[in-house]
Amino acid sequence: MTTATDTLLDGTHTVLTPEYVEFRFTVAGLYSRFLAWLLDGLIVMGISLAVIMGLGVVSMAFEGLGNALAIVIYFLIEWGYSIALETVWSGQTVGKRALSLRVIQESGVRIGFYHAALRNLARPVDRLPFFYLVGGLAALVSGSHQRLGDMLAGTIVVRERRLRVPSALGTSGEEGLLADPLFVSRVKRLSTEERELVLSAALRREELRLEARLRLFSALGARLQDALAMEKPAHLSDEKWTLLVAAALVPRPDARAPAPRARALGRG
Template identity: 80%
Template sequence: MLPRMPGEPATLPAVTTATDTLLDGTHTVLTPEYVEFRFTLAGLYSRFLAWLLDSVIVVVISLAVILGLSLVMAAFPGVASALGIVVYFLVDWGYGITLETLWSGQTVGKRALSLRVIQESGVRIGFYHAALRNLARPVDRLPLLYLVGGVTALVSGSQQRLGDMLAGTIVVRERRLKVPSAINASGEEGLLADPLFVSRVKRLSTEERELVLTAVLRRDELRMEARLRLFAALGARLQDALAMEKPAHLSDEKWTLLVAAALLPNARSTPPRPPTRSASSASSR
């Protein structure tokens, strides 16, 4: 992701490896602030493995419930069989809808394969999107093993099956970026200790927080030109969002790092403690 100045063509940072791009393709989202997000699309193979794992879980849950119904309704085997079919479809649909809603686009299978469903605009999905894409699964499964959905994904520019097209969603691969244990804010402990600054940072929207943290985590992956332009745009945006002027001695990148440090309590630099009275006395002896 990197900002684009008005009148210039959009360019992309090297946050995705060439291998990822060739194998899975990418999806690009341009925000109104001329910041581009580049997502690596999940390939059909990884999606199939995630679906296979989810299917095993659905079958196990369904069999457990059906077995329980059979034991409870042993005197009515016909009714138990009919209820078993209903239970399977309810578990099959409810599993995907519930987990993708609660886990922001992930099921057990997707989490295991580091996949996530998001909206085409790049933001998280909600119940509406999860319901639409899962209710369309019976059509995508036709005639067997998601043949319709697989063919649709192959010819789609964003590898979307019919359910994804209906819901306006895509499936992307998540990059597991390690949050640093400490963000270097040496020399600026006074600003981090300012209650006004910290309180305004805490009021940033979820989108703005993710934007700041992503930029901080991936800044070393960017070329210098892209890095300077990205933090220049972020610095201006943060001044508007916080309604605070950036200190003149701070660069845009350092300003963004301080905001990230305020967002992550464990990442704030702890200033050295002054010596205690007893220690001072001991040293003077």
């Protein structure tokens, strides 16, 4: 049962893929989102003050115009700050990054400029009548803690989970393919989204039921053949093929660099 206190903390958002595999995202609660908003607000305030002070000549010459200009500058910087960073950083601002939060689409994929602009341009409505009262109430009654801007843009704010990638992913016996420069170079050219999908599937495959696991790796195997422009070796299963791609994304055991962390966007 969900209590009133739980609504301030994290929740869960589930996405069902076309392969009938469920991915669970940890939805950010109001408390963590407030802290991120507070940090971003301080940054916006500092940038705005710096710009306004730089335009102090206008304020001294035309006091009324200077005050109006200061208000316009503040709102332009606030909107521009959030829209620009959430677009460039795939759903993150400085505050969200510090709190390990990210805005994603309800379908589980990353947002673009359209979603970032839509959810941020709706902030004046969420602020009504003061201090985000409308937005806060909307988030409390929403199953995924969405304010009105999120509902309009079809987005949710989730908590990122970082998974440590082990040095071995069950690929023993296939070192020859991992040593193939053509295979490795093509794997390195995979998009960020494709890399995250492969690593997430490789690390969490034991959590899936057999039928869902077979469907997931069958779809991934076909997608990777297209992305790499390479045919899967006949003796490899779709899961083994995907694990080899994941292993090629991880530094070899003899490398001095520590094993990287794969961002899974909260998928569980």
